[in-house]
Amino acid sequence: MTMVQVVSVESVQFSDYHVIDVRSPGEFNEFHVIGAQNIPIFNNDERAKVGTTYKQVGKDEAKMQGLSIVSPKLVNMVHELKQLQLRESKPFLIYCARGGMRSNSFATVMSLMGFECAQLNGGIRSYRQLIVSTLASFAKxxxxxxxxxxxxxxxxxxxxxxxxxxxxxxxxxxxxxxxxxxxxxxxxxxxxxxxxxxxxxxxxxxxxxxxxxxxxxxxxxxxxxxxxxxxxxxxxxxxxxxxxxxxxxxxxxxxxxxxxxxxxxxxxxxxxxxxxxxxxxxxxxxxxxxxxxxxxxxxxxxxxxxxxxxxxxxxxxxxxxxxxxxxxxxxxxxxxxxxxxxxxx
Missing domain, CATH: 3.40.50 (Rossmann fold)
Structure with a gap:
């Protein structure tokens, strides 16, 4: 079984990776790591639909719905990572909102396809928390x-x-x-x-x-x-x-x-x-x-x-x-x- 390395925001140097944001375009446009590439698992509407299913029907149904949405996109996603790798050979750092299912699933599949991938622990939320705490220290x-x-x-x-x-x-x-x-x-x-x-x-x-x-x-x-x-x-x-x-x-x-x-x-x-x-x-x-x-x-x-x-x-x-x-x-x-x-x- 492929185990994806999980790295903390405090230890990571973003420039050492191709940074991949797998959140929806709406989430990405609001805030993302500078230099990150957006390869969304769900578009804005798809994310809303899966979220609604999760709340109204249940977790298992939402996962199945998400799988049916993502499966046809996988070939193109692999192609996008290959193009990035051709431009510059370095590993991939994958993140989502909280370092949960979206980034883990993407990183696992891409690792199986031969890409060196790591997952950002806590997702973009952990990066946001680092920024807030650092700015608070500057305030002093x-x-x-x-x-x-x-x-x-x-x-x-x-x-x-x-x-x-x-x-x-x-x-x-x-x-x-x-x-x-x-x-x-x-x-x-x-x-x-x-x-x-x-x-x-x-x-x-x-x-x-x-x-x-x-x-x-x-x-x-x-x-x-x-x-x-x-x-x-x-x-x-x-x-x-x-x-x-x-x-x-x-x-x-x-x-x-x-x-x-x-x-x-x-x-x-x-x-x-x-x-x-x-x-x-x-x-x-x-x-x-x-x-x-x-x-x-x-x-x-x-x-x-x-x-x-x-x-x-x-x-x-x-x-x-x-x-x-x-x-x-x-x-x-x-x-x-x-x-x-x-x-x-």
Whole structure:
């Protein structure tokens, strides 16, 4: 009888394996190990049917139903594993939700077909628990924060990305959330679940390792569907602030380049409707008229001047501590000034 090796999440190095997630596509899309391949035993509807049978009829009937669903798929599954093996020769690590029947059955059958397989003990749930406990330990640290602030369109994200590439301890919260943090924030992005966000944060903190500070963009508690951990928000409140000054015309241009309004006109129009109750009627009418005429620069300028800028300035004025100020004439100069400040700090 083939016995499948069971490994713990604490001992495993995912990069040593072809990681195979056998859960349904819906489960996979919500949260999965980064780099994992989804080879689902059941699709979303099949999973629901088997689950219903299990609850309403019984375990044995559900197992028979599952077997009838999976059997025709086995040849294709073997083929998928062979293709992965041809690309890179290494063993397979199989996981499901809790390290139960789905992953064990798949790993056993594939082992019988000659593949070297291991099963992740506790499934994706054990990995999630590892992430949560590790993030909780980071919350106890006293690492300080440097916060990049500035009005909407001030190139904060661009600067953070360059600083990260240059080796600075940047935590890019918006990228992790798949959202830019406003009504329009998911346009051109794929919003991510809390579990996926936490995984990205966990991996980035592991990558950074020991550091004197973390650098983030000033964010609110919620970014799209994601809640920022309280310890990061606390670090933001207590950290060193760097405030970017960037001319309005350049901010308008930057936002248009980022959001690509010609390509996402319909999504921008829909998002604007969510702002209707927050804008003065005359302003909303002027903005929608400019949008209808594809005058995107006017749309952006009006929203900045009469909505986003006053809102941002009000929040910034709530801080008791003054910010270090950087005036951006261009990105390179601003980057150099920020690096000088970080060196002095």
């Amino acid at each position: 640290n006293s690492t300080k924060f440097v916060i990049l602030e500035g009005l909407t369109g001030s190139r904060k994200t661009d600067l953070l990305e360059i600083l990260e590439e240059d080796g600075y301890p940047v935590i890019n919260l918006e990228r992790m959330a798949g959202h830019r943090g406003s009504i329009f924030g998911e346009i051109g992005n794929q919003g991510r679940s809390q579990k996926s966000f936490d995984q990205s944060l966990y991996l980035r903190l592991q990558e950074i390792g020991s550091t004197d500070y973390y650098m983030i963009e000033s964010e609110s508690k919620r970014i799209g569907k994601v809640i920022v951990p309280e310890w990061i928000l606390q670090g933001k409140e207590e950290g060193t602030r760097i405030y970017l000054h960037y001319p309005l015309n350049k901010r308008v241009e930057s936002i248009c380049n980022t959001y690509k309004p010609l390509h996402y006109h319909h999504q921008i129009s829909e998002a604007l409707m969510h702002l209707r109750k927050r804008l003065a009627p005359e302003l909303y009418e002027e903005v929608t008229h400019a949008l209808e005429n594809r005058n995107y620069h006017t749309v952006v300028r009006l929203l900045l001047e009469f909505y986003y800028d006053p809102k941002y300035e009000y929040t910034a004025n709530q801080y008791e501590r003054d910010a270090l100020e950087v005036h951006l004439s261009d990105l390179d100069t601003g980057l150099s000034n920020i690096k000088d400040i970080l060196t002095r700090l």
